[in-house]
Amino acid sequence: MTDLPGYKGKILKKLKKAEVKIGDIISIEKNKSTYEGTLIPSSEYGSKKHIVLKQRTGYNIGVEIDPTTQISKVGEGSKPSFEVPPKPKHTEDLSKVTIVSTGGTVASRVDYRTGGVRPTLSANDLYSIVPELSEIAVIEADILFNLLSENITPDHWSKIAKTVGKHIIKGSAGVVIAHGTDTMAYTAAALSFAVQGLSVPVILVGSQRSADRPSSDAATNLIGAVTAAAKGQFAEVVIAMHETINDETIIFHRGTKVRKCHTSRRDTFKSINSLPLAKLKNGQITMIIEDFNPRGGDQKLIIRPYFDEKVTLIKIHPGIDPRIIDWYIDQNYKGIILEGTGLGHTSEYCFPAIQRAINNDIVVGMTSQCIWGRVNMNVYEAGRDLMKIGVLPLEDMLPETALVKLMWILKTFNPKDVDMSKRLMMENFAGEINSRTILQNRSK
Amino acid sequence: MTDLPGYKGKILKKLKKAEVKIGDIISIEKNKSTYEGTLIPSSEYGSKKHIVLKQRTGYNIGVEIDPTTQISKVGEGSKPSFEVPPKPKHTEDLSKVTIVSTGGTVASRVDYRTGGVRPTLSANDLYSIVPELSEIAVIEADILFNLLSENITPDHWSKIAKTVGKHIIKGSAGVVIAHGTDTMAYTAAALSFAVQGLSVPVILVGSQRSADRPSSDAATNLIGAVTAAAKGQFAEVVIAMHETINDETIIFHRGTKVRKCHTSRRDTFKSINSLPLAKLKNGQITMIIEDFNPRGGDQKLIIRPYFDEKVTLIKIHPGIDPRIIDWYIDQNYKGIILEGTGLGHTSEYCFPAIQRAINNDIVVGMTSQCIWGRVNMNVYEAGRDLMKIGVLPLEDMLPETALVKLMWILKTFNPKDVDMSKRLMMENFAGEINSRTILQNRSK
Numbered sequence: 058m059t060d061l062p063g064y065k066g067k068i069l070k071k072l073k074k075a076e077v078k079i080g081d082i083i084s085i086e087k088n089k090s091t092y093e094g095t096l097i098p099s100s101e102y103g104s105k106k107h108i109v110l111k112q113r114t115g116y117n118i119g120v121e122i123d124p125t126t127q128i129s130k131v132g133e134g135s136k137p138s139f140e141v142p143p144k145p146k147h148t149e150d151l152s153k154v155t156i157v158s159t160g161g162t163v164a165s166r167v168d169y170r171t172g173g174v175r176p177t178l179s180a181n182d183l184y185s186i187v188p189e190l191s192e193i194a195v196i197e198a199d200i201l202f203n204l205l206s207e208n209i210t211p212d213h214w215s216k217i218a219k220t221v222g223k224h225i226i227k228g229s230a231g232v233v234i235a236h237g238t239d240t241m242a243y244t245a246a247a248l249s250f251a252v253q254g255l256s257v258p259v260i261l262v263g264s265q266r267s268a269d270r271p272s273s274d275a276a277t278n279l280i281g282a283v284t285a286a287a288k289g290q291f292a293e294v295v296i297a298m299h300e301t302i303n304d305e306t307i308i309f310h311r312g313t314k315v316r317k318c319h320t321s322r323r324d325t326f327k328s329i330n331s332l333p334l335a336k337l338k339n340g341q342i343t344m345i346i347e348d349f350n351p352r353g354g355d356q357k358l359i360i361r362p363y364f365d366e367k368v369t370l371i372k373i374h375p376g377i378d379p380r381i382i383d384w385y386i387d388q389n390y391k392g393i394i395l396e397g398t399g400l401g402h403t404s405e406y407c408f409p410a411i412q413r414a415i416n417n418d419i420v421v422g423m424t425s426q427c428i429w430g431r432v433n434m435n436v437y438e439a440g441r442d443l444m445k446i447g448v449l450p451l452e453d454m455l456p457e458t459a460l461v462k463l464m465w466i467l468k469t470f471n472p473k474d475v476d477m478s479k480r481l482m483m484e485n486f487a488g489e490i491n492s493r494t495i496l497q498n499r500s501k
Numbered sequence: 502m503t504d505l506p507g508y509k510g511k512i513l514k515k516l517k518k519a520e521v522k523i524g525d526i527i528s529i530e531k532n533k534s535t536y537e538g539t540l541i542p543s544s545e546y547g548s549k550k551h552i553v554l555k556q557r558t559g560y561n562i563g564v565e566i567d568p569t570t571q572i573s574k575v576g577e578g579s580k581p582s583f584e585v586p587p588k589p590k591h592t593e594d595l596s597k598v599t600i601v602s603t604g605g606t607v608a609s610r611v612d613y614r615t616g617g618v619r620p621t622l623s624a625n626d627l628y629s630i631v632p633e634l635s636e637i638a639v640i641e642a643d644i645l646f647n648l649l650s651e652n653i654t655p656d657h658w659s660k661i662a663k664t665v666g667k668h669i670i671k672g673s674a675g676v677v678i679a680h681g682t683d684t685m686a687y688t689a690a691a692l693s694f695a696v697q698g699l700s701v702p703v704i705l706v707g708s709q710r711s712a713d714r715p716s717s718d719a720a721t722n723l724i725g726a727v728t729a730a731a732k733g734q735f736a737e738v739v740i741a742m743h744e745t746i747n748d749e750t751i752i753f754h755r756g757t758k759v760r761k762c763h764t765s766r767r768d769t770f771k772s773i774n775s776l777p778l779a780k781l782k783n784g785q786i787t788m789i790i791e792d793f794n795p796r797g798g799d800q801k802l803i804i805r806p807y808f809d810e811k812v813t814l815i816k817i818h819p820g821i822d823p824r825i826i827d828w829y830i831d832q833n834y835k836g837i838i839l840e841g842t843g844l845g846h847t848s849e850y851c852f853p854a855i856q857r858a859i860n861n862d863i864v865v866g867m868t869s870q871c872i873w874g875r876v877n878m879n880v881y882e883a884g885r886d887l888m889k890i891g892v893l894p895l896e897d898m899l900p901e902t903a904l905v906k907l908m909w910i911l912k913t914f915n916p917k918d919v920d921m922s923k924r925l926m927m928e929n930f931a932g933e934i935n936s937r938t939i940l941q942n943r944s945k
Binding site: 375 | 651682684765766813815848873908
């Protein structure tokens with residue numbers, strides 16, 4: 058392992074020639090500009106063309122290096138410390154916000170001793186990395202687990218729901234959940250159902266680039282999430298992320314109506330079949346829709362944190378083997394969400410297997426792989442036939458939300474029969490069903 | 502069956518009171534406007550508030566009825582006839598375009614004798630419904646089958662590919678394929694691979710509302726498709742549909758980069774990770790991208806129309822049962838396309854099953870359920886572990902396109918081992934892989 062972790066090739070040579078090491082304060086001169094800061098490790102998969110400096114402001118910047126760039130050591134540094142945080146000011150005026158960490162890019166930082174990524178551990182660490190937080194709220198940190206979100210399962214949803222409940226009862230003005238973005242929308246849907254009767258906001262937040270990378274969105278997203286937790290007018294489960302690819306606006310999406318729609322962009326989350334709930338710009342939160350659950354109501358908080366894992370999601374495609382449905386019947390599954398084509402269809406040759414599933418008391422719900430829009434199984438023969446068989450059209454619910462909801466319905470209410478399950482699926486628990494589709498501007 | 506099929510309630514009473522029947526020329530007076538035309542049946546699922554008139558122009562309009570509306574009979578009509586088409590003009594100057602009908606909304610019309618929907622049968626029928634076609638091209642019609650597209654299977658793709666080849670060899674200036682929209686994008690991908698070395702355009706076209714409904718997009722889409730088939734500068738497989746919800750522009754999407762993104766909107770098809778190929782406005786076709794296959798090249802037409810159905814698509818979700826992969830192994834599947842989370846991930850607990858699939862010589866490819874963006878399995882541990890196991894990252898390919906491509910690769914090239922299949926999957930046969938992601942404006 059080199060003393061300059063993450064740096065390779067020409068940049069590594071330049072750094073060695075300047076006789077600098079991680080933690081030194083260095084100066085980089087380029088195109089008549091000078092950049093000064095503490096040299097920190099380059100993230101493992103960052104650009105090979107940048108040197109990463111931690112500036113006095115607390116932010117990291119990446120400086121692109123070309124052959125003319127000059128590097129010099131300004132001061133012999135110690136490795137950057139996260140042990141002495143700035144003291145929060147005016148604490149008497151500030152609300153208490155809990156940040157529950159489940160893992161993911163937003164919650165991690167490079168450990169400067171090992172070069173590995175580790176979760177941010179304490180409120181002090183958070184203040185160090187994002188100093189502005191100390192002016193927005195008094196942060197309480199709770200490390201629940203440290204998982205990349207692809208490893209989050211329904212069992213973890215239960216633990217997160219209980220933890221959220223605990224902190225609300227203890228008096229948090231709002232709970233922020235740091236979470237990987239991969240399955241964040243599934244968790245958001247799960248919490249929307251599991252945590253009912255909210256009087257404060259519950260904000261999931263993530264980042265598409267880690268805090269150690271020059272272009273990280275972690276700090277702005279975290280500031281947005283904590284601001285909404287402390288001051289937001291709404292008491293709902295939302296996802297807080299960039300609205301566009303610039304840093305101006307943080308947008309809050311309702312937890313049952315949101316989807317990750319890009320593998321890498323910062324504005325990856327989009328509200329589907331619904332407008333976003335609210336946005337944050339220049340420190341101000343503005344509500345976008347009028348029909349929301351306001352902060353501070355006197356509803357009773359109810360935590361119903363359990364999910365039945367005998368529910369699956371099947372995406373229909375030409376040539377799909379209907380015996381896959383028979384396999385789920387044999388495994389005693391209780392629910393199947395179909396991601397059908399168009400308005401909610403499957404090939405005719407799948408009908409007998411779907412019929413067998415329904416004869417075996419499996420709840421079969423229909424959503425659309427179009428993603429946008431509403432299923433309508435009255436228009437074409439395939440839809441009408443599927444409804445006759447007993448398939449339930451799930452309005453404008455997202456396939457992922459429908460999956461989570463059916464898992465929750467089956468465990469929470471232990472319905473006495475399929476009809477009761479179906480009635481519960483059509484009840485609107487957390488804004489997952491809109492009575493009409495709101496037109497969206499999508500790509501042209 | 503009533504004499505006024507499709508009309509119910511108050512409208513039916515009004516029509517009966519006016520003593521009119523289907524085929525009569527009637528006049529409707531409303532808000533000082535007068536609408537005149539032949540009374541035709543209302544489509545089964547059309548609005549209950551409209552009377553549908555066929556105007557002299559050949560188009561249908563829907564007139565909303567309120568209590569003040571006056572209806573009167575202008576002339577005793579015969580049922581509208583489709584037997585005497587307008588003669589195409591200037592046939593010597595016009596190209597020959599073949600319309601291959603596979604079914605779907607665009608290819609159907611109400612049979613005025615039975616009230617049922619039946620496929621449009623002949624070129625004459627098409628000229629009757631869309632008279633403009635006779636000024637664009639000499640139409641040759643070929644009814645291949647009459648299926649709603651949810652019932653189209655890989656076997657049908659083969660038949661369509663062979664039919665397209667036949668008509669190109671016979672000298673068509675372009676082939677239009679009327680197809681239901683539900684699985685049109687899968688068929689477009691299939692034809693993009695199966696029909697190589699094109700020198701003329703192959704245009705899939707559909708409609709979101711049938712030609713008998715007041716707001717149908719069938720005529721404008723069909724005119725756009727035939728125009729591009731006759732005169733388009735490109736020789737690729739594309740989908741031709743509305744660009745927006747108004748009728749001004751028809752947009753042509755490359756067959757491997759397009760997806761149905763709304764259950765009911767006319768502009769449901771979107772190019773993903775790519776700009777559309779071209780657009781039609783005011784009768785003029787403009788290319789949008791520069792890198793396309795031009796009309797009239799001297800490549801040799803090659804039809805490779807077969808697909809291996811032992812390939813499936815699995816959408817990953819929290820709590821998914823990995824034994825589903827074991828089931829596919831047991832059924833001797835040859836390929837699995839995973840629709841992973843984020844940059845191309847699954848839960849760790851799925852790794853052993855994926856490993857077993859690969860040990861059994863199953864090709865396992867990774868795409869993303871984000872839909873937009875590119876998989877990158879180098880960034881996080883889950884991706885790196887999956888690549889070590891042998892999972893193939895499929896760049897910016899759509900999951901649906903990857904599924905169709907793997908079906909095609911396995912049958913067409915009969916690869917001697919998994920490595921050869923993987924190499925072929927990474928070859929760019931029909932623009933399905935972009936070397937970099939083109940940023941898109943999506944919903945905000």
